[in-house]
Amino acid sequence: MKLMRVGPMGAEKPVLYTEGRHFDLSSITADLDAAFFASDGVRRVREATGLPEIDIEGQRIGAPIARPGVILCVGQNYAAHAAESGAEPPTVPIVFYKAPNTVVGPFDDVLIPRGSAKTDWEVELGVVIGRRARYLSSPDEALAHIAGFVLSNDVSERDFQLDQSGGQWSKGKSCETFQPLGPWLVTPDEIVDPQALGLRSWVNGEARQDSSTKDMIFDVAYLVWHLSQYTVLDPGDLINTGTPQGVALSGRFPYLAPGDVMEVEIDGLGRQRSALRSA
Numbered sequence: 682m683k684l685m686r687v688g689p690m691g692a693e694k695p696v697l698y699t700e701g702r703h704f705d706l707s708s709i710t711a712d713l714d715a716a717f718f719a720s721d722g723v724r725r726v727r728e729a730t731g732l733p734e735i736d737i738e739g740q741r742i743g744a745p746i747a748r749p750g751v752i753l754c755v756g757q758n759y760a761a762h763a764a765e766s767g768a769e770p771p772t773v774p775i776v777f778y779k780a781p782n783t784v785v786g787p788f789d790d791v792l793i794p795r796g797s798a799k800t801d802w803e804v805e806l807g808v809v810i811g812r813r814a815r816y817l818s819s820p821d822e823a824l825a826h827i828a829g830f831v832l833s834n835d836v837s838e839r840d841f842q843l844d845q846s847g848g849q850w851s852k853g854k855s856c857e858t859f860q861p862l863g864p865w866l867v868t869p870d871e872i873v874d875p876q877a878l879g880l881r882s883w884v885n886g887e888a889r890q891d892s893s894t895k896d897m898i899f900d901v902a903y904l905v906w907h908l909s910q911y912t913v914l915d916p917g918d919l920i921n922t923g924t925p926q927g928v929a930l931s932g933r934f935p936y937l938a939p940g941d942v943m944e945v946e947i948d949g950l951g952r953q954r955s956a957l958r959s960a
Contacts, residue, residue, distance in 0.1 A: 682727060683865040684713055684829070686743040690786070693743035696735070697726055698865060704732035713866065714747035718811050718828050718916035723868060743786040744862035745831055746809055749919040752779040753912075754835060754854065755904055758923025759896050765931035774899050774907055777850040779835070779921070783860035787953035791836055792960040793939060794856040799839035800937040800957070803924035804882040804890050804945035806875065807833035808901055809866055814914040823905035828916070829866040830875060832950040834882075834943065835921045836860065839930050857960060862919075864951045872949060875901045880925065883944040889934060890945075892925030 686693035687703075695706035695713050709725055709732075710717045756775035757763040763770045785791070793800045811828025835854065842853020872878070875894060882890040894900075899907070904922060908914060929936045937943065939959045946952040 682868040682871065685745050685863065685865050686713055687737045687740050688743065689741060690743065697732065703735050703737050705735045712747045713745060715750055715915060715917035723811060723828055741786060742788055742864050744784045745866040746917060748781050748784055749917050750915050752781055752860065752919045753908060754779050754921040755923045758898050759892065759925040760898060761926035762924055765926050770898055774904060777854065779851065779860060780855035783855055783858065785858045785861050787861055787863035789861065790958050791861065791955045792858045793937065793957055794838055794960050797838050798936065801837045801839055801929045802882055802884065802943045803835040803837060803928055804880045805833040805835050805921045805924050806878060806880065806894055806947060807831040807862065808920040808922060810914045810916055810918040812916060814905060814909040817906045817909040820902040820906040823902040824869065826905060827869055829868045830872050830950060831862050831866050832945060832947045832953060833921050834861040834945045834953060835924060861953050861955050867950055878948045880947045882927065885942055890925050890927030896925060897923060
């Protein structure tokens with residue numbers, strides 16, 4: 682099952698997308714937000730009948746979840762990406778926060794911050810929490826707490842992140858529009874194995890990243906379990922699970938500039954296209 686939000690920013694309508702058809706979910710929920718996920722909303726949509734079909738042609742596609750309570754990100758979770766960043770693969774997950782107000786839709790413009798010379802792309806598998814996760818006893822419990830998966834671009838400003846950071850990364854991650862999401866939230870029943878998904882990125886049509894989630898150092902279930910030992914994960918929260926090699930930080934590619942176009946894709950989760958412009 683695929684859930685999405687359609688309409689102007691701040692006034693998106695919840696929509697079910699199935700077999701090429703779109704259905705209005707307004708009779709079930711006002712939005713795909715924390716209250717929806719906490720009230721077993723995914724099940725209620727699955728059991729719903731008689732939903733009105735709608736035409737979304739020409740409408741803006743928003744992020745598939747409303748503003749999350751928190752965005753937790755995992756750094757250097759692919760060994761090859763750690764290497765291109767000049768670091769050893771981590772032995773425990775590296776975690777940082779990203780501001781929830783960075784979230785935009787999959788085709789919205791991304792703003793290059795003022796003073797930026799090192800804006801970078803990062804295709805990532807995003808995990809949306811469906812049930813409160815607190816002190817899970819093992820990774821085996823984790824998947825039952827996931828509402829679905831989303832295509833995420835963890836856009837980063839490397840100078841802000843690394844040289845102006847003061848020792849942490851959030852400055853370079855929390856700039857306006859730095860979290861394109863979507864086009865869909867895909868429920869776990871459609872993702873047979875979250876550790877077997879191809880993920881790719883392009884800039885101006887030229888290939889950048891091409892890898893698989895099987896190369897994660899810490900898999901999805903482990904990350905949800907691990908994070909639950911340190912913080913409470915609430916319904917609607919987002920976890921970015923890390924990016925593979927092939928970013929500008931590697932030194933192999935130029936950083937992004939106004940007029941560039943980023944595209945990212947993950948098997949089964951759709952594709953994004955974001956134009957870059959100055960803030």
